[in-house]
Amino acid sequence: MTSENLSQDExxxxxxxxxxxxxxxxxxxxxxxxxxxxxRLERLLLDSEAARVAYIAIVDxxxxxxxxxxxxSLCEQVVADLDRSLAPTAVEQSxxxxxxxxxxxxxxxxxxxxxxxxxxxFAAWQTSDQWGGWLAADATPTLARxxxxxxxxxxxxxxxRQAWSELRAGETLRFDRGMIEVVIDESxxxxxxxxxxxxxxxxxxxxxxxxxxVARVGPQAIGFEIETPxxxxxxxxxxxxxxxxxxxxxxxxxxSGKVDLDVRGGGxxxxxxxxxxxxxxxxxxxxxxxxxxxxxxxxxxxxRLGSVIIHHPQLIASVTDNISLDATAKFYRIVGGSxxxxxxxxxxxxxxxxxxNESGIPPxxxxxxxxxxxxDDKVLPDLRVSVDLxxxxxxxxxxxxxxxxxxxxxxxxxxxxxxxxxDEGFEAPGDDTGRTRGVGSGQSIDQVxxxxxxxxxxxxxxVLGPVREDSTDLEPRSxxxxxYGIAAQPLSTAPNTPFPDGADPVAPSEAAPAPVDAFPAATxxxxxxxxxxQRHALN
Amino acid sequence: xxxxxxxxxxxxxPSSGTAASARQPSFGGEGxxxxxxxxEEFVALLGAHEREVFTYIYSLTGNWSxxxxxxxxxRIRIWQQFNxxxxxxSFGAWARAIAYYLVLAYRKDRQRRRESFSESVMEAVxxxxxxxxxxxxxxxxxxxxxSKLRSDHQKLVKNYYARNEPVAxxxxxxxxxxxxxxxxxxxxxxxxxxCVERSLTANxx
Numbered sequence: 001m002t003s004e005n006l007s008q009d010e011x012x013x014x015x016x017x018x019x020x021x022x023x024x025x026x027x028x029x030x031x032x033x034x035x036x037x038x039x040r041l042e043r044l045l046l047d048s049e050a051a052r053v054a055y056i057a058i059v060d061x062x063x064x065x066x067x068x069x070x071x072x073s074l075c076e077q078v079v080a081d082l083d084r085s086l087a088p089t090a091v092e093q094s095x096x097x098x099x100x101x102x103x104x105x106x107x108x109x110x111x112x113x114x115x116x117x118x119x120x121x122f123a124a125w126q127t128s129d130q131w132g133g134w135l136a137a138d139a140t141p142t143l144a145r146x147x148x149x150x151x152x153x154x155x156x157x158x159x160x161r162q163a164w165s166e167l168r169a170g171e172t173l174r175f176d177r178g179m180i181e182v183v184i185d186e187s188x189x190x191x192x193x194x195x196x197x198x199x200x201x202x203x204x205x206x207x208x209x210x211x212x213x214v215a216r217v218g219p220q221a222i223g224f225e226i227e228t229p230x231x232x233x234x235x236x237x238x239x240x241x242x243x244x245x246x247x248x249x250x251x252x253x254x255x256s257g258k259v260d261l262d263v264r265g266g267g268x269x270x271x272x273x274x275x276x277x278x279x280x281x282x283x284x285x286x287x288x289x290x291x292x293x294x295x296x297x298x299x300x301x302x303x304r305l306g307s308v309i310i311h312h313p314q315l316i317a318s319v320t321d322n323i324s325l326d327a328t329a330k331f332y333r334i335v336g337g338s339x340x341x342x343x344x345x346x347x348x349x350x351x352x353x354x355x356x357n358e359s360g361i362p363p364x365x366x367x368x369x370x371x372x373x374x375x376d377d378k379v380l381p382d383l384r385v386s387v388d389l390x391x392x393x394x395x396x397x398x399x400x401x402x403x404x405x406x407x408x409x410x411x412x413x414x415x416x417x418x419x420x421x422x423d424e425g426f427e428a429p430g431d432d433t434g435r436t437r438g439v440g441s442g443q444s445i446d447q448v449x450x451x452x453x454x455x456x457x458x459x460x461x462x463v464l465g466p467v468r469e470d471s472t473d474l475e476p477r478s479x480x481x482x483x484y485g486i487a488a489q490p491l492s493t494a495p496n497t498p499f500p501d502g503a504d505p506v507a508p509s510e511a512a513p514a515p516v517d518a519f520p521a522a523t524x525x526x527x528x529x530x531x532x533x534q535r536h537a538l539n
Numbered sequence: 540x541x542x543x544x545x546x547x548x549x550x551x552x553p554s555s556g557t558a559a560s561a562r563q564p565s566f567g568g569e570g571x572x573x574x575x576x577x578x579e580e581f582v583a584l585l586g587a588h589e590r591e592v593f594t595y596i597y598s599l600t601g602n603w604s605x606x607x608x609x610x611x612x613x614r615i616r617i618w619q620q621f622n623x624x625x626x627x628x629s630f631g632a633w634a635r636a637i638a639y640y641l642v643l644a645y646r647k648d649r650q651r652r653r654e655s656f657s658e659s660v661m662e663a664v665x666x667x668x669x670x671x672x673x674x675x676x677x678x679x680x681x682x683x684x685x686s687k688l689r690s691d692h693q694k695l696v697k698n699y700y701a702r703n704e705p706v707a708x709x710x711x712x713x714x715x716x717x718x719x720x721x722x723x724x725x726x727x728x729x730x731x732x733x734c735v736e737r738s739l740t741a742n743x744x
Binding site for chain 1: 590674
């Protein structure tokens with residue numbers, strides 16, 4: 001508000017208004033305002049834009065005075081507090097802090113919050129001298145904060161917690177049902193599903209006695225470790241999921257990044273590093289086993305931002321193959337009812353399925369259950385992939401057009417004439433020299449795949465074959481082909497898609513075939529392939 | 540560059556479609572994670588707007604410690620929801636929208652409704668925030684005006700805002716009545732406010 005355009009009377013009226021708002025605001029901020037004063041302030045703010053403008057300026061002045069009261073700029077103060085409150089190694093590891101410091105050095109007039117402090121030192125805010133008399137009454141620092149509770153039933157005898165309540169070192173969360181989301185040390189996001197029992201030992205260690213959980217660990221929390229009855233899982237910068245059944249087993253799934261898995265009491269031969277797309281089971285006796293199928297019923301998916309609707313797979317019960325644990329620890333991820341544009345295609349790549357043009361993926365594929373396989377499989381000549389369907393379904397295979405369709409595909413499936421695109425991305429995140437993906441259909445399509453279909457008239461196992469039947473010594477990434485995609489829709493939603501010859505090769509009158517296995521029994525070449533797994537393989 | 544899954548004979552780059560360099564989608568989604576560039580983007584945006592968001596929260600709560608608590612929740616929430624932020628729109632406005640609802644939720648949790656503004660007032664104040672210019676210039680001018688105060692007034696202001704104790708407690712320490720201290724603070728703030736307005740007018744703000 002300025003005096004430039006006001007008459008003298010108007011100016012003095014305006015000034016009187018500002019003075020009144022100032023007096024009332026100070027009383028309110030000092031918690032000394034009477035009911036009458038608060039009502040008066042509310043009335044002014046409701047009725048007068050000038051009063052609101054003045055109020056906002058007054059509040060801003062109060063904040064400025066509070067934040068700079070000891071003479072230092074806020075930014076310097078916060079970074080100093082951060083340096084004091086965090087261990088040197090954590091600070092050095094903190095990309096966020098480094099990034100914020102770069103910003104601070106480059107800032108011009110004015111001041112900025114040290115964003116690293118915002119993100120890394122929420123607890124430090126409460127304890128720094130900057131904020132005056134808000135030292136935590138309890139000397140034990142806050143380790144974690146509960147940020148979300150959904151339908152939680154607490155274990156009898158355990159204290160119910162509220163959203164936004166704090167957890168301190170040594171505290172336990174134990175609940176019999178529901179979901180809890182926790183942020184640890186502002187650098188680890190943890191989602192748990194009950195029944196679960198978790199001890200928060202320190203900012204870098206937790207003990208999980210039972211439950212399902214998924215963790216997203218930021219770069220500043222590398223080394224975060226979860227101990228289970230069977231194993232120690234140490235994060236190396238990941239999103240990973242655990243399923244712990246006390247006295248039975250610990251299952252570990254790595255969605256992104258790496259973890260080190262040590263079998264407790266297992267000796268040196270039971271340490272394993274798992275990377276993106278790999279999973280492993282540690283049994284009660286310390287034996288390692290492969291996990292081939294991962295879906296949302298058995299493992300929590302990676303934490304997502306915002307609200308998420310999880311669709312459980314309705315058609316695809318499991319996917320297994322004939323590759324032994326010695327050769328691979330990779331898993332197939334079964335995603336329920338979610339196929340759409342930008343759906344991730346593989347567990348070991350950043351590639352996405354997309355429509356080849358702006359129309360999007362074929363409508364009959366939208367919302368399908370689908371399988372994220374691993375692209376490295378494309379070089380295995382004896383590969384057999386068993387898809388266990390738990391209901392009649394239209395089974396789809398997305399076949400890379402660069403590769404001639406093999407006989408196992410052309411004999412048992414029909415080309416729908418539709419296509420789906422593959423938008424390729426690199427595995428190394430933030431690799432500026434790599435290929436970036438587009439967003440949405442028709443964007444950045446790198447390969448085109450034909451959509452093949454087979455109608456499976458009753459629940460059962462369908463066995464699919466390899467991409468190439470010849471061996472190669474080339475590294476998978478050098479091979480000009482993509483592992484096929486797999487999707488399933490309920491049989492009734494299959495389109496009346498015209499087949500090239502006008503006849504549906506999988507007519508409903510045809511007797512439902514036995515599990516389709518048109519291939520010779522798997523060979524045991526180089527010990528790479530195990531015997532063809534039974535229908536209900538480890539999952 | 541890591542080789543891609545394509546024929547070496549094919550040209551580099553996408554074979555069709557627009558090679559749109561998009562923000563990494565779906566933070567925390569299946570098989571993906573927050574790319575380093577998105578993290579830096581978040582850090583930059585939060586750094587540029589956090590002060591403004593905090594002051595906004597303070598204007599709605601009127602209580603410093605409540606504002607701190609809500610600000611912590613806002614940081615977490617905007618971090619969690621960052622993939623929903625539309626970069627073509629104002630980050631500050633988006634963050635304030637989230638903050639608004641967290642203030643409401645906080646009031647309900649702590650049963651602070653009686654001491655808080657009504658929702659009508661909150662909405663009115665929020666609208667004015669959306670319409671007005673940033674206050675960066677004002678903050679610099681305020682610090683300059685503060686330096687022009689008498690030294691004992693400067694000390695009083697700094698002491699009060701650094702410690703942020705109840706007025707009655709500070710007054711007792713200083714050998715004043717609570718009312719005398721309140722009046723002193725009001726007069727000093729009024730002087731500062733006049734100085735700021737004059738300076739901003741002189742600078743054409």
